[in-house]
Amino acid sequence: GAGVSQTPSNKVTEKGKYVELRCDPISGHTALYWYRQSLGQGPEFLIYFQGTGAADDSGLPNDRFFAVRPEGSVSTLKIQRTERGDSAVYLCASSLSRATDTQYFGPGTRLTVL
Amino acid sequence: QQPVQSPQAVILREGEDAVINCSSSKALYSVHWYRQKHGEAPVFLMILLKGGEQKGHEKISASFNEKKQQSSLYLTASQLSYSGTYFCGTEQTGANNLFFGTGTRLTVIP
Secondary structure, eight states, X not given: OOXXXXXXXXXXXXXXXXXXXXXXXXXXOXXXXXXXXXXXXXXXXXXXXXTTEEEEOTXXXXXXXXXXXXXXXXXXXXXXXXXXXXXEEEEEEEESSSTTSOOEEOOOEEEEXX | OOOXXXXXXXXXXXXXXXXXXXXXXXXXXXXXXXXXXXXSOOEEEEXXXXXXXXXXXXXXXXXXXXXXXXXXXEEOSOOGGGOEEEEEEXXXXXXXXXXXXXXXXXXXXX
16 A cells, blocks of 8 residues: 655745645555654654644744644644754654554655745 | 663674663563654564564564563664664663663665
8 A cells, every 4th residue: 555655845935935745655554654854863753643633742942833634634844933943854654553554654745044 | 761772783794693682670561663764754574472472474583582671673674774773762660661771783785
């Protein structure tokens, strides 16, 4: 079946702009995760959804970052007033029901803030 | 909370073996191992749950010592396709997410 998909694959924006990054998880996966990966680093946890609710958003760096998953499937990560330090690859992963299950990663969105 | 991986990088000739270590200061419920090639998404290798089990996947296996909060990934008779960055992701007891290490860059040369 189809894997995790993310759009866009690349996003270039200017400092101060608003961006939305989309993640389409594997069908039937109730758990969805957003990570941020900077060059030479491992994925950094941002937020975890179980169904429609954000079960753990402790990794969001500040209130400029927000994510939704209104119907328990597709999720959107929203970043307001982007800063150059937000530049990174944003990875989405989904798993069947919880963290102990295998997390399948999408290809990521490379965000560049000029 | 981020686990520590060692070594940071290793270069092997085809057919040689390698061990990658992952250590946490927190009590762990599970350890996940991934391999990521440049510009691609991390690809799942295996999960180890607490209980000290050792798992194998072809010539790649891993162990998990929950008392020491450590896991090791063993690559035997390495192939060129093993090149990439290996990450361990640790799930702490009671948590819902993974914390990933900084990775170990493995390069296999002919």
